[in-house]
Amino acid sequence: MLMSNTQDSIYMARALVLARKGRYTTQPNPRVGCVLVKQGKIIAEGWHVRAGQGHAEVEALKQTNEAKGATAYVTLEPCSHTGRTAPCAMALIEAGISRVVVAMQDPNPLVSGKGLALLNAAGIATVCGVLEQEAQSVNQGFICRMLNKRPYVLSKLAMSLDGRTAMASGESKWITSSEARADVQRLRALSGAIVTGVDTVIADDPSMNVRIIEGVQVTQPLRVILDSTLRTPVTAKMFGLEGRTLILTCSQDRTRREALTAQGAEVFILKANLEGRMDLMAVLEFLATEQVNDVLLEAGSVLNGAFMEQNLIDECVVYMAPSLLGSSGRGLFDMPNINLMADKKQLEIVDVRRVGKDMRLQFKVGI
Numbered sequence: 617m618l619m620s621n622t623q624d625s626i627y628m629a630r631a632l633v634l635a636r637k638g639r640y641t642t643q644p645n646p647r648v649g650c651v652l653v654k655q656g657k658i659i660a661e662g663w664h665v666r667a668g669q670g671h672a673e674v675e676a677l678k679q680t681n682e683a684k685g686a687t688a689y690v691t692l693e694p695c696s697h698t699g700r701t702a703p704c705a706m707a708l709i710e711a712g713i714s715r716v717v718v719a720m721q722d723p724n725p726l727v728s729g730k731g732l733a734l735l736n737a738a739g740i741a742t743v744c745g746v747l748e749q750e751a752q753s754v755n756q757g758f759i760c761r762m763l764n765k766r767p768y769v770l771s772k773l774a775m776s777l778d779g780r781t782a783m784a785s786g787e788s789k790w791i792t793s794s795e796a797r798a799d800v801q802r803l804r805a806l807s808g809a810i811v812t813g814v815d816t817v818i819a820d821d822p823s824m825n826v827r828i829i830e831g832v833q834v835t836q837p838l839r840v841i842l843d844s845t846l847r848t849p850v851t852a853k854m855f856g857l858e859g860r861t862l863i864l865t866c867s868q869d870r871t872r873r874e875a876l877t878a879q880g881a882e883v884f885i886l887k888a889n890l891e892g893r894m895d896l897m898a899v900l901e902f903l904a905t906e907q908v909n910d911v912l913l914e915a916g917s918v919l920n921g922a923f924m925e926q927n928l929i930d931e932c933v934v935y936m937a938p939s940l941l942g943s944s945g946r947g948l949f950d951m952p953n954i955n956l957m958a959d960k961k962q963l964e965i966v967d968v969r970r971v972g973k974d975m976r977l978q979f980k981v982g983i
Contacts, residue, residue, distance in 0.1 A: 624717050627651050627658070627689040628746045632719070634663040634672070635691045635754050640805045640834050641666050644907035646692055646722075646758040648672040652679075652713075654686040671695065673704040677711050684712030691751045693722040693744070696730040705731040708740070715741045719751030723762035757808070757909030760930070766900035769928055771913040771920055772803055773948050774935045780945030781917065795972025796935040801827050803933060805834045808908035809862075811899075813919040814843035817852055824914065825857050838862055838908065842919065844893045846872040848881070855879040862906075864899055866892070896928055921950035924961060927982060932963065934977040 634649025642648075642664055650672035652660040659682055662675030670678070673694055677683055694704040694716065708716060716735050721744060722728055732742050752759060757768040774792045775781050781791070790797065804810055804826045812824060824839040836859030841848055846867045854861050861881050866888035867873075873883045886902055889895045903911060913923060923929045934948075954960065967978035 623656075624689070624743060624746045627653055627687075628691070628717060628719055629750075630658070630661070631672075631689045631691050632747060632750055632754060634661055635751075637663050638665055639754075643667070643808045643835065643837075644758075644761075644909055646755040648690065648692045650676040650691075651689040652676050652683055652686045653689065654682060659683070659686060671704045674707050677707060685714050686712075687715040687717060688713045689717045689746075691719045691754065693718050693720065693727055693729070694731040694735070695722065695724075695727050696734045703731075703734075705734040708735065709738045713740060715743075717743045717746055719746055720744070720748045723759045725762070755909075756930075761904050761907075761909050766897070766904050766928075767808065767908045767911045768930050769900070769911045769913055769923065770803070770807070770931045770933060771915075771923065771929050772800060772933050772935075773920070774937070775948060776937055776939045776941040776945065778940050778942070778945070779947060780941035781948055782946045783941060784944040784946065791939065791941075792935045792937045792974045793972035796937075796974045796976065799935075799971050799976065803912055804837060807837045807910045807912035809838040809840050809903055809906070809910075810912045810914055811840045811842065811903075812913075812915045814841055814845075814847050815918070816914070816916050817841055817843075817848055817854075819916075821849075821853050822914070823857060824854050825859060836860075837912070838903075838906065840864060840899075840903070840911075842894045842899060843867075844888065845869075846876065846883075848876060850875050850879050852879075855881060864894060864902065866894060896923060896926055900928060917947050917950040920948065921952075924949050924981070925951050925953060929981050931981060932977075932979045934979070935971065936975045936977060938973060 631649040631651045635647045638647040645667045649663045651658055660676045660679035662672045664672045688708055696703050696705045735742050760768040810824045825836055826834045839854050839861040841863045843863050844866050846865050846869050848863055863876055863881050863883045864886050876883055886898045887895050963979040963981055966980050969976050
């Protein structure tokens, strides 16, 4: 492989802008952008819009008849296998591309270096690793699923200034502003699944869907309820909404399963942990088989605490309202096993911004 240069970073930055255009629509595929450059000018651009449709390289090649001798800038290694579409590496070879610059190697074991090897074997010069960290951030869910066999988990929480998510009675509407709640719709749209616990369903009867995002056609994420004993009400409003609702359980109660299935739910029996509750790793592994890259966890303190204690949360977004709910209010994470300062969970702040009258705090977990 060859070394990169400054121009490579400039054109790759443009390819990353294109890749992000697919952030709401490409699930379960990765988001990929491609720029074709010839004699110092961009001659074509493309990005992957939706699974089953053309990949970024193919979409870019459609835009020009002058690809021979051009350089292709691609945010993810071109695929080398035939899936729903033909291999992109072969498309670049057949078009006469002379050089391919890639942001990152594909973590998918079906590709993982094979696309670059195919290009090199055809005599095409390749560069890999240009703006790699930026490219990884675009597809962190896809990378997590490929490498760890589970989705990337982001926990969304709303709290008062004194760290309370609800009153002692459970009343929680609304801690945060309408602007913050609108921002949550974007988080939902970025996710392949929204996960909650049955207690939240019983208490709040949530919709767990994506409302309108202006100018964006969104595929509804899976709605996933963790319900070890099948207590989900058959009257839950989410059963009447567009998209799939999955109930994951370890109960063998056939009558309850049939009643929920009759309402449109899909009920799956997974293994229990030693306490007879849902095995959370088994939950994530199951969602990976459903090709879910990103999970948005919208749950109460018990389920959030369980995920956090088992190191299954990768990131948190906390909306903090300028209000006080008092010491009797409910907290963010129920983690009774943390009793010493040495056992604390360390987070890293990666972004802080104002949304309406609230603050939006974004953290990486386990840094």
